[in-house]
Amino acid sequence: MDFGKTQISFSEEQAMLLDAAQGLCADLSPIDKVRSLLEDDTGYDEAAWQQMVEMGWTGLALPESVGGSDFGLGALVPLFECMGKRLLTTPLMSTVLAAECLRRTGDPAAHTSLEQIAAGAKATVAFVEADDWGSQGVTTRIEDGKLQGSKRHVADAADAAILVIPAMREGVKVLAIVRGDQIDAACRTKHDVLDAPRRAQSITLDIAEADITVIASNVDRALEETQLIGALLVAAESTGAAVSCLNVTVDYLKTRKQFGKLIGSYQALKHPSVDILCAIESSKSLIYQAATELHAGALSRDARIACHMAKSKASETLVFAGDRAVQFHGGMGFTYECDAQLYLRRGLWAQQAFGDPMHHRKRLAQLILDDE
């Protein structure tokens, strides 16, 4: 029986990228900026997006043949960790996942879209139709010359130039590449996402087949692998958020007094803070180990094991950190003004995205215990 790898590697290049990302994210996303965008329609700053495009982040994991820098998928992990730390929320995750999904089909028909994404086009994948991340069921269909159906929880759909839509055609799952302007405003409903910086829509599709590109190669595998990579990126983002959440909490514990003592000196607050720290350290180790195992080709068993572990742990960690952050801030934690709630809401969103911890442990158990 093989229980997965423990090695971890981190190159000089990755360290430099991390360093640059840390600086840029801090500049782009101070906390008052985050707050100013919460109730904004777009939810992010277009100028920030452009800077990220200029840094080449949309093409980081794409091959040079489509204009990418071929830096490898692993490079995205520290990037999303940094963004999570600053609650910097843009269509980048949706975009790189759309690219990853298209690329993994290996279909030449995806080439143009990949070039557009590397050059900065926003994109997204409509992964689910209902509330169940564990189901691969698709009822959207291409029939009688029409793409018809509806999708929920489509991240960053509002601004996406390219939407990747899984659909059934003659009993086979395909990907329809749809342009944003092919979906009317009337066919879009904005979601009210618990994680306030995050944007998503549910969409209804009714488009002529003649107007879309259809990809039929390796669709199931591409979707399934992309979903697992999505889980890892959310885990990375969550880990970053958990770091900041703990820092915010610890800062409060160091300054707030009750009954004449700094509340951080009470073990009832101190020891759970250490528990959060340890959970964060676990999440960090697991996301970086998963990053080490991620390669451009088909996901290895070790990579799958690592992604399941990382998502399960990181999701639990952020909910735990956010929940305790609210509690430990006392009355202040109960206010909208206190940042603790931002992290808690992020955690409640993130635990669901790409499957919750129980879901990932179920898949992990299959790999570990059933796969001989």
Next chain:
Amino acid sequence: MDFGKTQISFSEEQAMLLDAAQGLCADLSPIDKVRSLLEDDTGYDEAAWQQMVEMGWTGLALPESVGGSDFGLGALVPLFECMGKRLLTTPLMSTVLAAECLRRTGDPAAHTSLEQIAAGAKATVAFVEADDWGSQGVTTRIEDGKLQGSKRHVADAADAAILVIPAMREGVKVLAIVRGDQIDAACRTKHDVLDAPRRAQSITLDIAEADITVIASNVDRALEETQLIGALLVAAESTGAAVSCLNVTVDYLKTRKQFGKLIGSYQALKHPSVDILCAIESSKSLIYQAATELHAGALSRDARIACHMAKSKASETLVFAGDRAVQFHGGMGFTYECDAQLYLRRGLWAQQAFGDPMHHRKRLAQLILDDE
């Protein structure tokens, strides 16, 4: 959907019995007495047993027609809680369960054995053959005029005058009533039970059918119900043990100093002590509610729900209390001399007896969620 009852009743008579039991158990089983019996072959004091018989405890739940006092099954709950508190361990539990099992068959052939038990005969039931409390499988059989097979984990088998042995006869489950003297020493292997005061054997059977009484009525139901009642009695005993375990721990926390302060003033020890207290209060509420629902007839759905809940909670509580007791005693807790280990070992035994917490929650879920 119905989620079980919450009412609880406790009669004047029960209160008096509890009071008497508390006194007697304290007298019979001071902690040095418990320790002196740990490595004793019998594991209990025959004189103590006789006193319990004189108090009528073996017939407490039996009808007057066999010499019992018809006090009701619920009366056993406070009794075993008291015994648990003093770690007073005798064949009483095995004996009352054997009586209960025989009585629930409603078979007149059990009458003599029930009279003997009410008069003080020790008895036991061989519930399992393997290590799985959740399996009702029996391979012991009556065939060609012989009772043959083997049983494990037979509580108090060494001194039992009456052994109730589930066996298959012509494809049907029956109970064979065997006398203790019908099983040779060579057919008995003493178990080394983790809970040091407890005694059990594995036994091999090879007895002529002509020499045993066979009961064929309502066997499955009687066994299944008795096992659930056994679970409740173990829960009661565990709850009593948890009370003492917490008291022992709290006493230490009030006297031991480290770094110049009583260690009980540290929240890292204080708050988990409160958690243990709350878990004990839950266990108490659940065992007494179950006692309220227990009647002589077939177990009601509410009674079953209550027994499953009580066993699940009480088992977890004692393991938790015992584990923390060892930890909180520091170096002292690591010694055999410290009583913390006695409670922890009791907890490790008790969590398995009559099914562990997960097993009971599984059955509970069937009753609550599937039973419409």
Next chain:
Amino acid sequence: MKANKPADPGFLLPQSFMEVGSEQQLDFLREWQYKLWSAGYLGMAWPSEYGGQGAEPVFQSIADKEMSRASVPIAFNVIGLGWAGPLINDVGTEEEKRKYLKGILTGEDIWCQGFSEPDHGSDLGSAQCRAVRDGDEYVINGSKIWTTMGNYAKYMILLARTNPNAERKYDGLSFFLSPMKVPGVDPKPIRKLTGEYGFTQTYFNDARIPASCLMGEEGKGWQLAMQTLQYERGAEAGAAGGLSMVRIAFEDMIEMLQGKQRDGVEVLDDPVVRDELMQLLIEDKAISIGEKRAHIGALNNDFRMSLPLSTKLRWTEHARRMRQAAVRLQGAGGSLYVQDSQAIQGGFWQRAYMQSFSATIGGGTLQVQANIVAEHVLGLPK
């Protein structure tokens, strides 16, 4: 009572009086309370000359339980019904009774509470808000926080410092039945983590109130404040009754989960989910049964006062855990919030989970309460 339950108003009703955040909710609840009072469900044990019925307190208890079972909306004027009213009834002057009691019952006069201050969350005795006598008036300066419905209230029960030089800090405090609608009193709404309103921080800036607002003697405010805290327990302690908080039951969570899918199967058929749900149910039942067991002396011999002192701690923490689990088990739908038409039950559970911190923090954090149990029940050192 079940038959008289009002129809769904079409907007989210508050689960407790701490959640009243809009005029719409307020109007609905004021009307509902008036109906309750008209039907004789409130103030049963208060004297009839002040709007009550002069009956035995036990009748109020029974009515309260009936309301709870029927899950009707709350009787929202909680500080009036449960704190100020009982106090006025017990120790108020004839004039105070005539002036205040009936308006409390009908819901016409909304009351709020001014005890906590920003710098002294759990430590009431250190309150710094000043009240200085000036002729026939007191001049108030300072601020109070977590004043529920402060922006809607007509009166506040106010604990303020009249003597900063008192030897014991408690002896410097006085108790006022203080008007809210006077110049210099400025209740500023606080937005809660749920995004809604419901509390205010009330600022006092040279606010002048009549000296007759002083209740009892100057310097004896601490005792009156402590007395109001005891009424919190409910009808038996003299409160005018009504439902102060809608209890979210375990059953509600099961109902919500019915038909939901995870990994392609019914979530209620998932063995791991079932195990977790049973753990929650067992805790739920155990606390409920404990409330009944608390009344049977013989079954409370091992740890005296343990059940009364730990029950709030346990309910509030259990509620937090249960609601957190309910959100987690919703799948992708669990990430939607109250404005979303696809949010499960209108985002009820997300909001309820976040709202649950008001109970684990308010009235002394869980951490403080655990200390109390450790010290008073187990006798562990401070």
Next chain:
Amino acid sequence: MKANKPADPGFLLPQSFMEVGSEQQLDFLREWQYKLWSAGYLGMAWPSEYGGQGAEPVFQSIADKEMSRASVPIAFNVIGLGWAGPLINDVGTEEEKRKYLKGILTGEDIWCQGFSEPDHGSDLGSAQCRAVRDGDEYVINGSKIWTTMGNYAKYMILLARTNPNAERKYDGLSFFLSPMKVPGVDPKPIRKLTGEYGFTQTYFNDARIPASCLMGEEGKGWQLAMQTLQYERGAEAGAAGGLSMVRIAFEDMIEMLQGKQRDGVEVLDDPVVRDELMQLLIEDKAISIGEKRAHIGALNNDFRMSLPLSTKLRWTEHARRMRQAAVRLQGAGGSLYVQDSQAIQGGFWQRAYMQSFSATIGGGTLQVQANIVAEHVLGLPK
């Protein structure tokens, strides 16, 4: 190394040096250590004139890892190999080196440690055991606890108080390489919660030891004791190597559970069990990976020193939980103990679980360690 692993001796071998409880075990382990030394696996970095090989420390590291992977028995003379030996090597006199080092490597001279006292578990600086100079001797009175293999040891590293009037309590302590087999030294075996032996409490009753046993100067004992604690980390810090504790891996638990039944099906097919096992596996992996990540500076920027300071805390607590789960998942067989022929794997897991408290308590309880992490990593106030 795997090929040279000795055959199963037919009795339970200790998982750590703290569990050596019988002559039978001792004889086996002494022979095994001699073999290890003869084959060149011990003392690789120690000078060849004292029994070592004078090689680079990295070779010892490699050998240690190989032994760990092969799960060979422990090199039992741990206090000698890892504490006393390195100290003597670093700061000992020529005479001390000649007298002690080789016997440590061959296992002929067993060493024990005398730091902790019954009344000062985690607080070494308060040690009260007295050493009074009397001519060419010191007279020792007092007692030391948790002296591992005290009843088998020839020497003890002893921290004793030579000056009770020193201004700082630390300055009153001196360090001795003290003989155990002299009159007045009485190591009394302590029975552990597992029922086995392994520790002693050592009583000193006017025990006279040569003054030459003093190591370094009088009053400088605290510094030497602290230095030995640093060697605990392993070969890189100068220890003579060898496996000091057999690690129980997650894999071992899965292997044990294979084929076991619960509720009539394979326990490893039970979804609730699988979920719990995966939680344990994830924690197991995360800590292992963390040990490697600790060496990559760029990945440790958020909380400096967090991994080095928390790893022991986490391993020991994880080991306790994993073993507790292993016992619970055994079904009825989980209630049997080591003398039972039907106990699963000879009661290995029951014993291992109880034994795990030596790590969560010894060397500073988990509670004390959590304080250290909170204060040194998070900067929380004392």
